[in-house]
Amino acid sequence: MIRRQLMQAAVWLTLLCAASAWAGSAKPGDAVVLPLSAKVEGQGYAELSARWWRWTDRFSSGMEPYRDPDGRWCGIAQEGPVWFLAGTDGGDSVKRRCSVPVGKHVFLPVINLYQRTRYGIPARQRAAQCKSLLSGLALSNDALRSAVVLVDGVRVADPRRYRVRTERCFDAYDEPDENGEAIIAASDGYWLLLPPMKAGRHTIVVGANYGRGAEDDDGYGNMVQNFEYVLDVGGPTF
Incomplete structure (x- = not known):
């Protein structure tokens, strides 16, 4: 248990140091993020967020977008x-590069969780099952420990504002x-919707983690995104 706690502390320290470095080099002002009231078509x-999870489920096991090692799967589906x-x-930190068509909004997670039922649920039981799923997801998302996002070197002001639940x-x-x-x-987490970007090269950097503590670690309570x-x-730009 002590070793586990030390490993988790090391991960958090690495994340926080990286976040501090990013924030320290950030340009003045706030990155442009569309408000939670925004809609696209x-x-x-x-x-x-529901569409995003359905998108990930379209991939075969082992090729889910969140396992993409370098951006090679970025344009699929x-x-x-x-x-x-x-x-x-x-798991590990990752850097990806990919081409995006002009005129596309960009939607991405800061940190999030997802649960689904193992079996089909009849309509009359779905409300109760949904409540149970959301309660489990809230445990970690209520305990967001840190979140730093930079878009083209400009910091997103308070990513905590962008928590979204599929009620x-x-x-x-x-x-x-x-x-x-x-x-x-059901999905619960922190998401960003960005307006279409100008043609050219852009960077997005994300660092976030939950912090429920080692005694509450269920595999997700101390999850890290980097x-x-x-x-x-x-x-492509060169």
Whole structure:
């Protein structure tokens, strides 16, 4: 237990030192992030977060976007006016580079969690199941310990403002089965929706972690996110 606590402390210290360095070099002002009331073609933060999780579930095991080692999978299964970026699975830090078409909004997690039921749930039981899923997710998200985001070297002011929960849950696979039962899912976390970026190279740096303490560690209570994107908007830049 002592060794585990020391390892976690080392991870937190590394993250906080990196966050301090990023923040110290940040340009004056606040990065442009669309408010929680914003919508893109009728879809707001909650709807986009549900779409984001359905997007990750379209990939075969081991190739989920949050496992992308360097950005090589960045363009797979992207559709519509919003371009999705992924975090990590809470493991190693990662740096990715990818091309994004001009005119796309960008939607990404700062840190988040997701749960779904193992089996199909009939309609009459979904409200209770949804409440249970959200209660479990809230334990970690209520204990956000730190979050630092830079967009093109400009710091996002207080990422805690961008917490989003899918209060009504959603069908994990879009539609019920032949018996009317559906695997339902819930998401809780911190997300950012960015307006379309100008053509050229852009960078996004994210560092965040939960801090429920070692005694409450269920595998997610002390999760760390630490990733960077280099985006070539409009095609590769050199």
